[in-house]
Amino acid sequence: MDSTVDAYGRAHWLLSPRRPRSHLDEPLDVSVVTVDAGRSHETRLTGVRLRSPRLGVLPFGGFVLAASRSRRGQEQVQVFDALGRPTGSFRVGDGIEELLVDEAGDLWIGYFDEGICGDDELSRPGLRHWSSDGDPLWQYRPGPGHSPIYQSYALNVDTRAVWACPYQDFPLLEIRHGRVVRVRENPVRGAGGFAVYGDRGVFLGPYGDHDRIVDCLITPEAVRPVGYGRLVRPDGRExxxxxxxxRRPLIYVQEKPYLGWGVLDIREF
Structure with missing residues (x-):
């Protein structure tokens, strides 16, 4: 159903005993398989009410499931404890594009255009920060040098900062302490993901070229490309x-059919 890597580098797969229908007539039991340092274990989640949910993992046990689409009044986020029991539900708005949980257990959610440009006020900011109890902690607001978000394209969540490159102008937004602290011009358009380490940024998959790497210098004012390459599989294939x-210097990559995760660590090249 989904797979992710948490803030501590553990990989997780959300598995269903059957293919979900267009709607769930009754709650479903699913499993989360976690792989940590070569060891795996399974957690059974009971009473799942969501079809095709996104998976988030809380730092000290527990899980978050979120449906991408949501009507008004429909609670599309479910929270489960470390034993897989449902502990709460809430709504965060229609059109979830990205869901990442930080080390504190808070949710960072980026939205796609149908949610942002629709009539749902919760998703209209384009990027929001929520607690795992459903409390709104922060939302993006345009300011000097940065315009409204029309779609969340790439999001990087780290311990001290969150970075985003949203559509339409793809600026590199640096978010700390509940505010956008810096906005940098960025000529790399449409990247699907990026890593940041010191004054270096590496962007993967700009428009029309899904395996292209753009190596950049990050200055206080702008992102400046300095080199280009290709990301390939360990055996050299595309x-x-x-x-x-x-997550900061790391880009985790999972290829279809989504069975395993690879990692690009920009500190190593």
């Missing part, structure tokens, strides 16, 4: 269709 999770 990447297939993939999903990405980005």
């Amino acid at each position: 990447l297939r269709r993939r999903r990405l999770v980005c």
Whole structure:
């Protein structure tokens, strides 16, 4: 159903005993398989009411499931404890594009255009920060040098900062302490993911070129490309269709059929 890598580098797969229908007539029991340092264990989640949910993992046990689409009044986020028991539910708005949980257990959610441009006020900011209890902690607001978000394209969540490159102008937004502290011009358009380390940024998959790497210098004012390359599989073959999770210097890559995760660590090259 989904797979992710948490803030501590543990990989998780959300598995269903059957293919979900267009709607769930009754709650479903699913499993989360966690792999940590080569060891795996399974947690059974009971009473799942969501079809095709996104998976988030809380730092000290527990899980978050979120449906991408949601009508008004429909609670589309479910929270489960470390034993897989449901502990709460709430709503965060229609059109979830990205869901990442930080080390504190808070949710960072980026939205896609149908949610942002629709009539749902919760998703209209384009990027929001929620507690795992459903409390709104922060929402993006345009300011000097940065315009409204029309779609969340790439999101990187770290311990001290959150970075985003949203559509339409793809600025590199640096978010700390509940506010956008810096906005940098960025000529790399449409990247699916990126990693940041010191004054360096590496962007993966700009428009029309899903395995292209753009190596950049990050100055106080702008992102400046300094080199280009290709991300390939360990055996040298091209990447297939993939999903990405980005956490500071790391880009986690999972190719279709989404069975395993690879990692690009920009500190190593």
